Amino acid sequence: MEFVLQNFINAMQWGSFYALIALGYSMVYSILMLFNFTHGDIFMTGAYIGFGAATVLLFLTASVGISVPGWLLLILTILISMMLTSLLGIIVERVGYRPLRDAPRASAAITGLMIGIILETGNLAVLGARRFSFPSLIEAVTYNIGGVYFTNKKILIVGVSLFLMLLLHAFIRKSRWGMAMRAMSYDYQVVPLMGVSLNMIAPMTFAIGSALAAAAGILYGMAYPVLDPYMGVLLGWKSFVAAILGGRGSILGAALAGFLLGFIEIFTAMIFPSTLRDLIAYTIILLILTFRPYGFFGQPYTTQLRL
Amino acid sequence: MHKSRAVLVVFFMFFMAFSFMSCGKEREARIKIGINAPITGDIPKVGEGTKYAAQMWLEEIEKAGGLQVGDKKYKVELVIEDNESKAESAVKANTKMISEDGVLIIIGPQSSKQAIAAGGVANDYKTPMISPWSTNPDTTRNRPFVFRGCFLDPFQGPVVANFVKEELGFKKAAVLYDVASDYPKCLAEYFKKAWEGINGPGSVVAYESFTTKDADFSSQLTKIKGSGAEFLFTPQYYNEVALIVKQARELGFTAPILGSDSWGSAETVKLCGPACSGLYFSTHYAAAGAKGQTKEFIDSYKQKYGYVPDDVGALTWDALRLAQKAIQNAGSLTGDIAKDRQAVRDQLAKTKDFEGITGKMSFTEEGDPIKCAVIVRISDKGEFEFYKQVCP
Numbered sequence: 001m002e003f004v005l006q007n008f009i010n011a012m013q014w015g016s017f018y019a020l021i022a023l024g025y026s027m028v029y030s031i032l033m034l035f036n037f038t039h040g041d042i043f044m045t046g047a048y049i050g051f052g053a054a055t056v057l058l059f060l061t062a063s064v065g066i067s068v069p070g071w072l073l074l075i076l077t078i079l080i081s082m083m084l085t086s087l088l089g090i091i092v093e094r095v096g097y098r099p100l101r102d103a104p105r106a107s108a109a110i111t112g113l114m115i116g117i118i119l120e121t122g123n124l125a126v127l128g129a130r131r132f133s134f135p136s137l138i139e140a141v142t143y144n145i146g147g148v149y150f151t152n153k154k155i156l157i158v159g160v161s162l163f164l165m166l167l168l169h170a171f172i173r174k175s176r177w178g179m180a181m182r183a184m185s186y187d188y189q190v191v192p193l194m195g196v197s198l199n200m201i202a203p204m205t206f207a208i209g210s211a212l213a214a215a216a217g218i219l220y221g222m223a224y225p226v227l228d229p230y231m232g233v234l235l236g237w238k239s240f241v242a243a244i245l246g247g248r249g250s251i252l253g254a255a256l257a258g259f260l261l262g263f264i265e266i267f268t269a270m271i272f273p274s275t276l277r278d279l280i281a282y283t284i285i286l287l288i289l290t291f292r293p294y295g296f297f298g299q300p301y302t303t304q305l306r307l
Numbered sequence: 308m309h310k311s312r313a314v315l316v317v318f319f320m321f322f323m324a325f326s327f328m329s330c331g332k333e334r335e336a337r338i339k340i341g342i343n344a345p346i347t348g349d350i351p352k353v354g355e356g357t358k359y360a361a362q363m364w365l366e367e368i369e370k371a372g373g374l375q376v377g378d379k380k381y382k383v384e385l386v387i388e389d390n391e392s393k394a395e396s397a398v399k400a401n402t403k404m405i406s407e408d409g410v411l412i413i414i415g416p417q418s419s420k421q422a423i424a425a426g427g428v429a430n431d432y433k434t435p436m437i438s439p440w441s442t443n444p445d446t447t448r449n450r451p452f453v454f455r456g457c458f459l460d461p462f463q464g465p466v467v468a469n470f471v472k473e474e475l476g477f478k479k480a481a482v483l484y485d486v487a488s489d490y491p492k493c494l495a496e497y498f499k500k501a502w503e504g505i506n507g508p509g510s511v512v513a514y515e516s517f518t519t520k521d522a523d524f525s526s527q528l529t530k531i532k533g534s535g536a537e538f539l540f541t542p543q544y545y546n547e548v549a550l551i552v553k554q555a556r557e558l559g560f561t562a563p564i565l566g567s568d569s570w571g572s573a574e575t576v577k578l579c580g581p582a583c584s585g586l587y588f589s590t591h592y593a594a595a596g597a598k599g600q601t602k603e604f605i606d607s608y609k610q611k612y613g614y615v616p617d618d619v620g621a622l623t624w625d626a627l628r629l630a631q632k633a634i635q636n637a638g639s640l641t642g643d644i645a646k647d648r649q650a651v652r653d654q655l656a657k658t659k660d661f662e663g664i665t666g667k668m669s670f671t672e673e674g675d676p677i678k679c680a681v682i683v684r685i686s687d688k689g690e691f692e693f694y695k696q697v698c699p
Binding site (some may be wrong): 224228 | 346347348352353476516517546550554556557580
């Protein structure tokens with residue numbers, strides 16, 4: 001029993017990352033009908049910006065000589081990184097996608113891949129190939145309840161992820177901007193005729209998606225504190241799987257599928273030999289897609305997509 | 308339109324003319340040595356150590372005015388190629404160095420994943436190659452032109468198994484390794500075989516794996532913890548070691564964690580921090596408490612680059628010295644690269660009782676050295692302390 005509970009906690013943490021990153025894929029898809037393949041590398045950049053921000057903050061507080069509680073530094077780090085990374089998202093949209101908005105979809109998808117490679121190798125060129133250790137802003141405390149171990153970091157990661165998802169949900173459902181996004185997701189060619197500017201909504205969507213990816217990057221850095229220029233590649237692909245599994249363009253679906261993917265991976269490793277983990281996990285997903293080709297909440301192309 | 312095309316054509320012709328001109332220049336007598344190292348990719352610190360050791364060696368040669376072979380002094384040139392820590396890039400790098408640069412001998416690649424693939428190319432083109440760090444038997448097997456500077460996994464597996472049995476007296480082992488990488492996979496198998504040889508079948512209670520680039524090991528570690536293992540053996544590279552050790556501790560796995568020579572990087576402690584203090588691993592040499600020429604090497608490396616060299620640096624240094632000695636023993640170079648490569652290979656194969664900074668070595672027929680291993684303990688200060696020597 002405690003074995004299952006332990007893996008439940010492991011899966012919650014692991015699924016949080018998939019969910020947060022999958023949201024970015026889904027949002028962009030629902031507006032522009034294209035998958036932003038740069039997203040995994042935006043996640044990586046977010047983690048590195050967070051690393052830079054945390055290092056600078058630690059240095060500043062140490063040189064001024066004031067002791068700032070770790071959680072405050074963490075919140076600042078997350079906010080700074082979310083802001084700067086959403087700026088990056090806006091730039092990616094402006095430079096990479098807007099000029100190709102009327103080009104074939106395949107060209108736009110390739111643009112995403114190329115910008116991703118530029119971010120990876122640019123990072124390699126600027127920072128060199130050495131790995132960085134993400135500073136532990138908050139002291140890790142391990143709790144043991146009946147043989148189930150978890151740290152304060154795990155609670156924080158899952159908590160912050162859920163909070164951000166609810167915030168996004170409220171934004172899309174309750175705000176005027178959210179309403180504009182929902183309208184745009186019906187048809188990005190007709191809705192601009194009603195006075196909603198696609199050149200406003202598309203960058204905003206990229207900014208929000210990138211901000212979520214940045215938050216995921218920092219949380220990831222706290223859980224797995226070795227930063228690597230290619231850390232976003234595999235995670236990006238798998239989160240893309242989650243976005244498809246949730247149903248293209250469905251926010252709720254992406255979040256749920258992200259967690260589901262985490263659970264499938266962790267629990268297949270629990271039941272089967274871990275060598276076969278990805279083999280079995282992704283066969284299961286293939287089976288799900290065979291029976292639900294549009295994912296959980298997706299709809300066929302003939303019906304309109306909605307957020 | 309036509310004009311710009313004409314300009315392009317003229318440009319191109321100029322370019323061609325220049326490239327032919329450079330060929331016409333008379334060649335100086337030079338010895339080219341190829342370095343095939345993972346400068347970027349998963350283990351850049353290994354590439355950096357390789358490069359630094361090679362540059363230090365070159366400086367020493369240059370200080371002496373060149374490499375004395377017979378009665379002639381040759382200028383030495385290093386051709387350093389990045390293999391991005393990928394097997395296919397290592398093959399490409401070897402092919403380029405052999406066919407385009409015309410190197411006399413190749414040092415590298417370091418990890419078995421690349422060395423096994425690249426060694427095939429070197430052997431096919433009859434170019435001697437020394438992999439300083441690759442411990443997998445396949446690297447040199449049936450390849451007369453391929454050598455290595457370190458001991459083998461079939462030796463390292465039992466070293467760790469015996470050490471745990473004698474020093475710690477445990478009975479139940481757990482193993483966690485990367486199934487997609489040659490080095491950890493084979494070492495895990497050799498360890499398992501050795502451990503079950505000592506403690507009987509079933510004594511490896513958890514044998515878990517993951518795939519390169521994984522960062523979350525929580526479900527494997529939960530399994531390991533539940534299996535009742537008394538220690539964990541994980542023959543991984545430094546970036547994974549930090550993640551595995553930290554996650555294991557956070558999941559409440561408090562038993563010792565042991566590793567192999569891939570832990571012996573200057574980065575291990577930097578990334579892992581105090582979580583790795585007190586852990587043991589088997590390796591080629593221990594920097595803390597070194598004497599003689601080993602100490603000289605460590606001191607001058609530290610002075611130059613600001614940190615204590617890890618085993619890759621030391622083994623690369625030894626490999627270059629082995630190459631140097633073989634070239635010098637060849638007596639004279641003919642200038643015919645194929646003949647010279649053959650001569651260097653023959654001299655390498657004859658190497659007996661070479662006094663390296665990582666120990667004394669003699670090559671077997673397979674091109675593998677017979678040498679001792681060291682068990683190192685990571686001290687509380689994060690230094691690699693000599694704990695015990697284990698000889699074959």
